[in-house]
Amino acid sequence: MTTTNVLFEVGLEEMPARFMSDTEKQLHEKTIAWLASIRLKYDQLHTFITPRRFAVQIIGLETKQDDEEEEVKGPAVKIAKDEANNWTKAAIGFTKGQGKSVEDIYTKEVNGTEYIFVKKFTAGQSVDTLLPDFKSVILDLHFPKNMRWSNQTLRYIRPIKWLVALRDEQIIPFEITNVKTSNYTFGHRFLGGKTVITKPEQYEQLLNEQHVIVDSNKRQQKIVNEIKELEQQHNWVIPIDESLLEEVTHLVEYPTVFYGEFEKRFLDIPKEVLITSMKEHQRYFPVMNHTSELQPFFVAVRNGTNQHIEKVAKGNEKVLRARLQDAQFFYEEDQQLSIERNVQQLSKMVFQEQLGTIADKVNRVNKIAKIIARKLSLQDDVTQKVTRASEICKFDLVTNMVNEFTELQGVMGHKYALIFGEDKEVAQAIEEHYLPKSAKSELPKSLVGSVVSVADKLDTIIGCFTVGLIPSGSQDPYALRRQALGIVQIVKERNWDINISELIKEVQQLYIDFTTSDEMANIHEQLHTFFKQRAAYIMKEENIEQDVVEAVLAGKLEKFAFMIEKAHLLSEKRNDLSFKTKQEAFVRVLNLASKVSEEVDVDPQKFKNNEEKALFEKYQAIHTDYLKALTNKKASVAIELLSQLVTPINAFFDHTMVMDKDESIKMNRLALLSYISKDIKQFADLTEINWKQTHS
Structure with a gap:
């Protein structure tokens, strides 16, 4: 060919x-x-x-x-031929459709039925x-x-x-x-x-x-190599931001790296401001020394050769100087204001048309933060810091600096709060309450920052759901999915013993004026599902199987780090042959207990055989210790205690007719299974798991 x-x-x-x-x-x-x-x-x-x-x-x-010859199947012979053994219209139509005639027909048997076929030749095109x-x-x-x-x-x-x-x-x-x-x-x-x-x-x-490098990988490598050369020549450290590198690679056809400098006086401005100005506005790479201190230089990429590169550098220096002069002015002007004055100005900024101003949002965040602090039983001094941080967490939104560099919200709040004499943890929380900014980015490092972050995100999510701004498809203008994921990540990382479902229900009371009580119950179900989906995402990221995820998330969304521990344990057990009889016994209990539609107490006086009595006694013997193991987040201990029920469960089913003709006896036996079922479900709904036994 x-x-x-x-x-x-x-x-x-x-x-x-x-x-x-x-x-x-x-x-x-x-x-x-x-x-x-x-x-x-x-x-x-x-x-x-x-x-x-x-x-x-x-x-x-x-x-x-290539030329193609394919075998094309037509109708069954009984349809293709009539009683006189002549080809029918169905057979003639089939062959014409393939560009053939009835003379080209042959028959073959397929699954016991004889069909007509033709071979169709298609010449390859040029x-x-x-x-x-x-x-x-x-x-x-x-x-x-x-x-x-x-x-x-x-x-x-x-x-x-x-x-x-x-x-x-x-x-x-x-x-x-x-x-x-x-x-x-x-x-x-x-x-x-x-x-x-x-x-x-x-x-x-x-x-x-023609001075065009059409391969983007080669353009990028040229940029990286020339940056490395500058590092070696000047003993610099030039951090290469991957997103910035990709952007400048796609801004030029023939890249040439050069450097410029700016006055040292600008180093008095927070380095985050300088770096943001260089990277976001000018597409420059900042320059550091070997102790990560910002230096008065920048690295840029020109679309062209190094001819007259000095003039290009001077031109870029002039542009950057103007930017930094503005930043210096904003920085000095902002320090003439006060936190209280800025907080008051938040009442002039709209958060969302139905949900009010940023000041309204801050007020709700403050209340939510106090609820979380109470649920976590935080010490008074920590609660005070949470309260102060949540009261002022948005004050920098009205500053000149954040108005010019929106990427610095929180960062400048941290800087200014320290300048205005706020507690270090409070100042840190102002910056951290925006974290995480993506699914893979860092979480708040401080406890105060974590509480305010969760409070802020909860307000946005619950508020938006309440007024009907629910994500659908790819539409999520308020980034609610990311914020819900951030909440679950923080709860997991901090190992908070907190019931997210109950927290949502309590926080919803802050939005009582926005909806009816009936609608609020429906919204709560939507929020519960929404957060479970985010929790499921995190579990899948930890390579937990889908059915195990569904089993563990079947109940309340609480003690999330412990839920993940339980999920990993169940993933191991599903491939453990010795656990097979245990899971079968548990699932049998769960299936029968599902027939109980209302709460019924067990009456030991109604037991008719030793097996149901023995099962109830074993249940009573392990119940308290089992709940204690769950409270102390000891998954292995809990599952071993549950396993002690397996032998009496099997004996119970071997000698007991659960669905007895006597209604009271039947209900008593179902009530016993219901007791056990509730304990099992506190670990997971094992009926959701596809028990794949890998051992022979």
Whole structure:
């Protein structure tokens, strides 16, 4: 089979850097899927992307599809032939549909029934016929934001300026938005020009000569190497933020790293402000020494060569200087204010139209924090710090600095609180109450910060659910899923002995004016399910099986760290052959106890045999110690105590007819099983588990 080399390139106006990694990933996956769909094999496939283009290079592509001969099954013979043994309309229609005649029919037996078949031959098509359809791959790419231009109806990430489509030296014809394919591309906007591509395999080298590095991995590696060179030359430490590195990689076509400096006086500003200004606003890398102290330098990436790099550095220094002067002014002005004045100003900031102002939210957070402190039985001095931190946790939102650098909310609250003489733990909690900021980010380190963080997130979640702002699909504008996950993570990490379901119900009373009591009960169920879903996510992250997760989460959401411990223990037990008879006994109890619809007390006077009496006595013997083991979070001890019931349970079922004709005896026996069932369910609902025994 002969092969050919193919190149497709789409030239556009500059694309947003934040969309480019996903665009290249889509391009790679959709091209592979497209080649599979048209049955063409290849040796290599490369994708490229820069701000002004994305491209696919296919090396060693077969020039023709393989011919196909397939066996096509038709109707059963009894339908394909009539009583006179002639072909019916069904058989004739089938063969015509396959481009065959009844003379091509043969029969085969399938599962005891005879069917008619034909063999269908399909000649493989040439790449010249198939390749123009790559247009569908280009148009199938999707982006978070699209635009239209001129009088075109196509909505795309940016206007298409040129198209390259080559099979060896031959142009593959198609067009998009009146742009026809050609064999010429454009190099760097300022350092390159229009150039003809003669062979697809020379694409990368040719554009490199035009000062375009089309391989994003190579651009990124060039940036990293040059940063490392600067580190060695100046004995610096330049932390490389991965998200910033990815962004600057996608902002340039030919990167050159350089450095600049700023006045040392700006180092009096908190380093978080300087770093944020450099990274978020200017896309600069900060410079540290070997003791992690910020230095008066920055590292940036130019889209071009090192020609006149000194002038470029001076220009960037001028821009940064203006930024830092603003920051210095804001920092000094903010210190002229007071925490109390700022807290009062929060009444002018809307949190959510139905839920009121930020001041209203802070008031609720303060009340929730006190509820949590009470449930955790915190000491008075800690509770006082929780109270103060929750009262002022949002005061920095009205500062000039946070207004300019929104990323620094909490961070500046911490800084300013210390300047204004607040307790260190209170100041730290102001920053930490925003944590965690993502599923994988750090949690609050302090107890005070953890309490205020949970209180703040609970207020947002319960408030939003109360006024109907419930996440659906990918829509979650208030990041409620992330915040609920953060709450469960903190509860787990802190090993808090707290019932999240009961906490939610108590906190809901703060929103009584927003809804009716009937609606509140329904909202509570929704919130309970919502938090269980987040708890399930954390358990799955710990490689706990889905059915074990459901078993442990079947009851109340409490002692979450202990719930995870129980789940890990059950995961071990499900593969333990010696536990098989125990789980069978427990599940049998749970299934029968489910028939009890109302609470019934056990009456020992109604026992009719020794086995039910022995079971009740064993239950009474282990019950208190079992509950104590659960209270002390000793999962192994609890399961061993429960296991002592297995022998009397089996004896009970061997000698006792639970569903006795005498209603009172039947209900008494069911009540006994119900007692045991309640204890088992306090550990987990074992009926949810698929007991896979791996031992033979």
